[in-house]
Each structure stands twice: as structure tokens, then as C-alpha cells.
Amino acid sequence: MCVLCGEFVMQVHWTDQASDDSSQVIVGDQQRDRQRTRIHRTTLCNEILRFYQLTLEEWNGSKFILRDPKGNQEIVHDLGTLWYTAEKILGYAIDPLDPYLLQKLQNK
Template sequence: MCVLCGQDFVAQVHWTDRHLEDRARAAAPGSDPVAFQGDRRRDRAHRVALTNEILRHYGLKLADWGGSKYVLRDRKGRSEIVQDLGSLWPAAERLAGRVLDPLEPALGETLAGEPVVGAAGRG
């Protein structure tokens, strides 16, 4: 356990990161594991960008922290370290001080008015 942040060093891989971990394990012997790390970082950056499209509506922002955890911040300067995207939403509700409803009409309007980052050119 980290004495500074109180987070566990050993954690299970969240399902959002699982497919790249499985691909790396299934790779042929002698293949370059660094290539999978680049893919993993790009996928995490894309997930952070998409998640921030939603979190912006609630005054929150997510950042990747070293490729292993995330830092969630609000506009008041408060922050929480989250292990994975599964633990993000309870932390986001604590920082926002309210329940985050994905079906909230105002959220839909916000998302409809802004283009989703990274959606163009993806197939």
C-alpha cells in the first residue's frame, strides 16, 4: 500500500483493460511487448477523452495517472484517485455531491451539442 495515496499496488485488471492484457499474453513468443503497451496507453487516453465528455457536464475531469490509475478532479480543486473506470462513478458522485444520472435530459443535450472526441476516423 502506498503511504502517500493509500492505494493498493496489486490490483486486478479491470475489464476495460482486459482485452489488451489478453492479447499480450496470447502473443507469439518473441513478439514485442512494448507494442502492446503503446496500444494500451492509446486506448486509455481514448477512454479518458470519452469519459471527460460526460464528466464535463458535472464539473469534473479525469486524468490518467501513470497508466495504472486515474485522478478525478472537480472545479474546487478536490481530487480522488480511482483504480479503474468501475470505481470512477461512485467517486464522481462524491465529488459532484449528487447522483449522476446517465439519462438526465440536460446531459443528453450537452452531449448532442458537442462532438465526441476521437469519434472521427474510428472504425
């Protein structure tokens, strides 16, 4: 059980599974590689979220914390709910094909 949120961590979300692994990942197996991959995915997400002045932080290997510059924050359970949560904090829909966003990502 997660001490801070009182939730049972029973299975890993599919976004935390290795792309070459067809079997189900069990918490604890290859934890170091899974954590390294989570941190890498967090870094990639932050490249996009920076455009919206949001930051994502990996939290304890099971959740993420999404923050805005005003101090608002939300717990994101997995990357599948990240964009919904970002839109909730922002108050408007995110357009992944926004030409200005794509230009910023290319010029990085």
C-alpha cells in the same frame, strides 16, 4: 510496485482489456496500445464529466485522478469505480439519462 502509491500492480482491470482479446492481459504486454486506449477512454469520460464540471486525468497507466473546480481530487483505481467516485465528490447521484446532459452530448 508503483513508487508513488506503494501498491503492487498485479493485473489489469477488465476495462483496460481489448474487446477482441478473450485472454487475460498481463501488465507490460502491448503496453503502448493499452495506454492509447486508456487515453481515448479518458477523453470520452471527460465529455460526460465536463457537464458536472469534473475532469479525469490518466495517471501513470494504472490509475486516474478525478478533480473538481474547487481543487478536490480523488484517485480512481479503474473505470469501474469512476462514477461512484464522481458522485462522492459531487455529493449527489449522477443521472446518465438526464435529458439536459443528453442534449449537451448531442450538440457537441
